[in-house]
Amino acid sequence: xxxxxxxxxRLVLAHVYTATAALTLGGVFGLLQAxxxxxxxxxxAWFDYYRMLTAHGVLMAIVFTTFFICGFxxxxxxxxxPRERSLTLSWIAxxxxxxxxxxxxxxxxxxxxxxxxxxxxxxxxxPAFYIGTTVLVIGTWLVLIDIIANIxxxxxxxxxxxxxxxxxxxxxxxxxxxxxxxxxxxxxLFMLIPWSLxxxxxxxxxxxxxxxxYFGHPLVYFWIMxxxxxxxNVVPKFYNGTVFSxxxxxxxxxxxxLLSTPVGIHHEFTExxxxxxxxxxxxxxxxxxxxxxxxxxxxxxxxxxxAARRKGRRGFFGTIAALPxxxxxxxxxxxxxxLFIFGGFGGVVNASYSMDELVHNTMWIVGHFHxxxxxxxxxxxxxxxxxxxxxxxxxxxxxxxxxxxxxxSWFVGMAxxxxxxxxxxxxxxxxxxxxxxxxxxxxxxxxxxxxxxxxVGGSILFLxxxxxVAVAIGTLFSREREEMAVEFAPVDEAAMRTPASLDKVATWxxxxxxxxxxxxxxxxxxxxxxxxxxxxxxxxx
Amino acid sequence: xxIHRTERIWLTAGIVTLVIFLGIIGxxxxxxxxxxxxxxxxxxxxxxxxxxxFDNPGVHxxxxxxxxxxxxxxxxxxxxxxxxxxxxxNVTFYATSPDVVHGFFIADTDINMMLVPGWVxxxxxxxxxxxxxxxMCNEYCGAGxxxxxxxxxxx
Numbered sequence: 001x002x003x004x005x006x007x008x009x010r011l012v013l014a015h016v017y018t019a020t021a022a023l024t025l026g027g028v029f030g031l032l033q034a035x036x037x038x039x040x041x042x043x044x045a046w047f048d049y050y051r052m053l054t055a056h057g058v059l060m061a062i063v064f065t066t067f068f069i070c071g072f073x074x075x076x077x078x079x080x081x082p083r084e085r086s087l088t089l090s091w092i093a094x095x096x097x098x099x100x101x102x103x104x105x106x107x108x109x110x111x112x113x114x115x116x117x118x119x120x121x122x123x124x125x126x127p128a129f130y131i132g133t134t135v136l137v138i139g140t141w142l143v144l145i146d147i148i149a150n151i152x153x154x155x156x157x158x159x160x161x162x163x164x165x166x167x168x169x170x171x172x173x174x175x176x177x178x179x180x181x182x183x184x185x186x187x188x189l190f191m192l193i194p195w196s197l198x199x200x201x202x203x204x205x206x207x208x209x210x211x212x213x214y215f216g217h218p219l220v221y222f223w224i225m226x227x228x229x230x231x232x233n234v235v236p237k238f239y240n241g242t243v244f245s246x247x248x249x250x251x252x253x254x255x256x257x258l259l260s261t262p263v264g265i266h267h268e269f270t271e272x273x274x275x276x277x278x279x280x281x282x283x284x285x286x287x288x289x290x291x292x293x294x295x296x297x298x299x300x301x302x303x304x305x306x307a308a309r310r311k312g313r314r315g316f317f318g319t320i321a322a323l324p325x326x327x328x329x330x331x332x333x334x335x336x337x338x339l340f341i342f343g344g345f346g347g348v349v350n351a352s353y354s355m356d357e358l359v360h361n362t363m364w365i366v367g368h369f370h371x372x373x374x375x376x377x378x379x380x381x382x383x384x385x386x387x388x389x390x391x392x393x394x395x396x397x398x399x400x401x402x403x404x405x406x407x408x409s410w411f412v413g414m415a416x417x418x419x420x421x422x423x424x425x426x427x428x429x430x431x432x433x434x435x436x437x438x439x440x441x442x443x444x445x446x447x448x449x450x451x452x453x454x455x456v457g458g459s460i461l462f463l464x465x466x467x468x469v470a471v472a473i474g475t476l477f478s479r480e481r482e483e484m485a486v487e488f489a490p491v492d493e494a495a496m497r498t499p500a501s502l503d504k505v506a507t508w509x510x511x512x513x514x515x516x517x518x519x520x521x522x523x524x525x526x527x528x529x530x531x532x533x534x535x536x537x538x539x540x541x
Numbered sequence: 542x543x544i545h546r547t548e549r550i551w552l553t554a555g556i557v558t559l560v561i562f563l564g565i566i567g568x569x570x571x572x573x574x575x576x577x578x579x580x581x582x583x584x585x586x587x588x589x590x591x592x593x594x595f596d597n598p599g600v601h602x603x604x605x606x607x608x609x610x611x612x613x614x615x616x617x618x619x620x621x622x623x624x625x626x627x628x629x630x631n632v633t634f635y636a637t638s639p640d641v642v643h644g645f646f647i648a649d650t651d652i653n654m655m656l657v658p659g660w661v662x663x664x665x666x667x668x669x670x671x672x673x674x675x676x677m678c679n680e681y682c683g684a685g686x687x688x689x690x691x692x693x694x695x696x
Contacts, residue, residue, distance in 0.1 A: 287559055532659065535641075
């Protein structure tokens with residue numbers, strides 16, 4: 001299979017190693033920020049804290065995740081629907097994504113785009129930043145077209161069959177991504193890019209924020225769906241397990257397509273210009289996402305338990321003990337699942353507007369997204385890479401013990417760092433701030449121990465990233481060759497039949513668009529009927 | 542579609558909990574008036590200093606004994622940057638920004654709002670404890686963002 005898929009493998013490897021490079025560089029910036037806030041090191045004037053913060057956010061949240069998910073999606077499509085195919089579009093998509101990334105990265109490192117990864121107007125960056133990130137998004141749309149073309153070709157030869165389960169999940173993930181990215185594309189193409197080029201003098205700040213968060217929250221579900229693809233379809237193979245239910249897996253992904261977008265205003269609870277009723281509506285819809293989350297929690301534990309019973313193990317501890325805790329490709333996703341439980345608890349707090357007032361823009365929020373994207377998502381992608389790269393290169397994983405230590409140290413580092421961040425936030429420590437001592441103010445002294453604990457956790461995480469890089473490079477040059485089959489987890493024999501309606505991803509995507517319009521028509525109309533004063537752009541760094 | 546009995550119990554428990562949770566939030570909004578920032582008022586960000594109430598920022602005692610505090614958050618300071626209030630003061634803050642987006646966050650209180658150029662933000666609070674409170678900008682606004690703070694003295 002490896003030899004047959006050699007052309008395809010090269011493309012997936014390009015994505016995975018681009019993601020690895022982004023993670024490594026992003027990790028360096030992350031470490032320096034944590035040390036800088038703890039006063040253990042100081043950012044030099046020629047590469048200040050906020051430039052690092054922008055680079056860290058863009059590299060980790062956008063570049064690392066997007067390249068890995070696109071690479072894994074193409075891998076799933078190629079393997080689950082094998083046939084003779086042209087890779088021209090796949091490579092064009094990769095090239096476009098890379099070109100956009102490099103343009104935006106140039107603007108950031110030269111100090112022309114110190115606007116953080118949320119690029120809130122009227123902070124005005126160099127046009128290369130806005131154009132570059134837009135080109136990156138357009139590259140992902142080409143990946144979507146590639147996926148659709150492969151599905152159409154497959155359907156012609158498999159009339160009346162359900163899509164392979166992993167391809168169904170991939171199609172849902174990218175359908176959701178397309179619906180969500182339309183918002184940021186409109187913000188970029190019609191507002192930020194013409195304004196940064198000097199064609200329009202001012203900007204409607206609240207409109208740009210609403211469009212950003214229309215995209216910004218589904219962005220996190222794009223990461224989560226990428227991790228879910230692996231949890232449902234790949235991880236059960238590591239303990240000779242099965243997918244608990246084909247139908248409920250498809251239903252989970254469909255629910256995520258429907259519920260990821262009509263929720264973005266919960267990021268704008270503390271903002272003027274949007275009345276409380278619309279914020280209340282988005283609180284309600286945000287909590288809807290709990291349903292696919294608890295379905296996933298059930299499916300994972302059910303899959304663990306069924307596999308353990310087949311081995312004659314029973315009870316909670318018997319089930320847990322039957323899992324392969326010495327295999328890094330399992331421990332990565334497994335520790336991710338564990339962290340996600342706490343990520344979910346924090347999310348429930350954030351989505352409630354009365355509790356959000358206590359934690360909005362504090363370190364609590366930073367703790368929350370590190371224990372979600374930096375925990376479940378990153379650990380799952382890293383663990384999956386330990387399984388994936390040997391199958392793409394035909395080389396044995398180099399340094400399996402080091403890889404195992406990497407997943408354990410990441411878990412420990414993230415648990416320390418994220419707990420400290422949450423705690424600092426409850427005490428009032430603000431996020432996105434280079435120095436949180438406030439001229440020795442009494443209130444600011446409260447959160448210094450947590451700021452130092454954050455630096456300790458961050459240092460452990462950085463060592464963990466170095467271990468991952470060593471394994472990633474070591475495997476690429478490993479001399480030990482091994483041909484390994486690629487199989488996705490089979491559906492459990494006892495699972496029920498899947499209704500054909502769950503396979504109609506395009507139809508559900510149309511329903512999702514309708515829900516998004518219903519959720520945003522009201523607040524958008526309210527915003528556009530106000531007497532708007534545009535704000536001129538500014539470069540305050 | 543058949544769903545396994547244990548999963549039916551799990552999902553029912555989850556969804557019932559969710560409905561109760563949402564019911565509490567809804568009831569708190571309707572009966573106690575616990576709602577998020579609800580102020581829809583625009584202002585010309587290039588003319589903040591000439592527009593009331595920001596032409597005269599600071600503490601204003603209202604005839605009913607409550608206080609109105611009008612604050613401008615700009616790069617990289619608050620005007621005024623020291624506010625003195627009596628213990629037990631019932632305060633409504635009005636704030637806006639003439640330049641970029643800022644945060645307006647008072648540690649140890651529930652005052653936490655965004656200042657968006659072009660809009661006026663408001664929040665109310667009763668200061669029950671005396672002491673020195675730290676008002677911070679908690680949204681990145683530029684190179685000097687970490688200097689942007691003010692003191693609220695309650696005595």
